[in-house]
Amino acid sequence: MRWKKGRRSTNVEDRRGQRVGRGVKMGGGLTVVIAVAVLLLGGDPTTLLQLAGESAPTQTRPPTAAENETADFVRVVLGSTEDAWGEIFASAGQTYREPTLVLFTDMVQSACGMNSAATGPFYCPPDEKLYVDLGFFRELERIGGAGDFAQAYVIGHEVGHHVQNLTGTSAAVRQAQARGGSQAEANRLSVLLELQADCYAGVWAHLMNRSGGETSLQSGDVEEGLRAAAAIGDDRLMRSAGRAANPESFTHGSSEQRASWLRRGLDTGSVEACDTFARQ
Numbered sequence: 001m002r003w004k005k006g007r008r009s010t011n012v013e014d015r016r017g018q019r020v021g022r023g024v025k026m027g028g029g030l031t032v033v034i035a036v037a038v039l040l041l042g043g044d045p046t047t048l049l050q051l052a053g054e055s056a057p058t059q060t061r062p063p064t065a066a067e068n069e070t071a072d073f074v075r076v077v078l079g080s081t082e083d084a085w086g087e088i089f090a091s092a093g094q095t096y097r098e099p100t101l102v103l104f105t106d107m108v109q110s111a112c113g114m115n116s117a118a119t120g121p122f123y124c125p126p127d128e129k130l131y132v133d134l135g136f137f138r139e140l141e142r143i144g145g146a147g148d149f150a151q152a153y154v155i156g157h158e159v160g161h162h163v164q165n166l167t168g169t170s171a172a173v174r175q176a177q178a179r180g181g182s183q184a185e186a187n188r189l190s191v192l193l194e195l196q197a198d199c200y201a202g203v204w205a206h207l208m209n210r211s212g213g214e215t216s217l218q219s220g221d222v223e224e225g226l227r228a229a230a231a232i233g234d235d236r237l238m239r240s241a242g243r244a245a246n247p248e249s250f251t252h253g254s255s256e257q258r259a260s261w262l263r264r265g266l267d268t269g270s271v272e273a274c275d276t277f278a279r280q
Contacts (some may be wrong), residue, residue, distance in 0.1 A: 001148045006215035009079035013102045014071065016134075020107040021112070070134050070151070070230055071103055078130075080234035081159045081217045084207040099123075100156070101130045105251055107166060108133075121154055123161035125170055128207045130158040143240070145228030149205075149221035153173040153228050153262065156201030164193065184248040191234075192276040194252040195261040199230060201266020210269065222266060229262045230255035 089096035111127035233255025235245035
């Protein structure tokens with residue numbers, strides 16, 4: 001990606017290295033493996049790691065130069081999403097309320113509770129903040145999602161959840177899930193929400209690239225994003241955890257679905273084309 005001259009967002013809280021109570025220091029790969037295993041068994045990895053953290057204090061260190069450069073990159077990507085979604089909302093006669101992105105190390109306190117890096121990047125609707133431990137990007141690269149646009153796609157996906165929060169889509173899905181249907185139906189709705197966020201990430205990238213500004217895609221970037229989307233498909237993660245892929249237990253979508261919806265957003269740049277709920 002071309003990004004060095006891009007606008008840096010000011011909506012970033014850098015909490016890297018801050019202690020949050022008592023936590024557990026674990027490598028990025030190990031935390032993601034634990035999270036995947038626990039999630040696929042129907043558990044809550046955040047609770048597991050909170051309990052584990054009671055016995056070991058979090059150790060901190062200054063960020064490296066490479067980590068600081070990645071943090072700078074994240075600020076540019078967030079600034080680009082602000083520009084794109086600000087334009088989209090304005091065209092509909094609305095004002096885009098920009099989210100805050102929080103950089104953290106290992107554990108973080110949010111309005112959604114205490115969260116571990118094991119959960120991966122996440123969006124918390126009550127405080128309208130995105131939370132990212134940069135160590136996730138190393139794990140993403142390890143499982144097949146290398147490249148700067150792969151990282152940008154992850155940020156774009158979480159911003160997509162913010163858009164869903166602003167438009168009421170997330171609340172509607174939560175209400176439907178709370179009505180007491182089957183777990184399979186709740187999972188199906190979760191998948192549709194996640195795939196729409198993938199598509200929204202593509203819409204942002206389309207507009208960013210079309211604008212001709214200081215942030216744009218280069219040759220091979222689209223393929224990086226598609227590989228990253230496929231790398232975190234439920235079917236691939238289940239198989240990597242030694243389980244058969246069971247579509248009824250998917251919560252984010254298969255590798256093919258995630259890459260397909262990201263591609264749809266990239267190709268069309270249209271929010272309307274991202275209505276996953278109407279297409280099921």
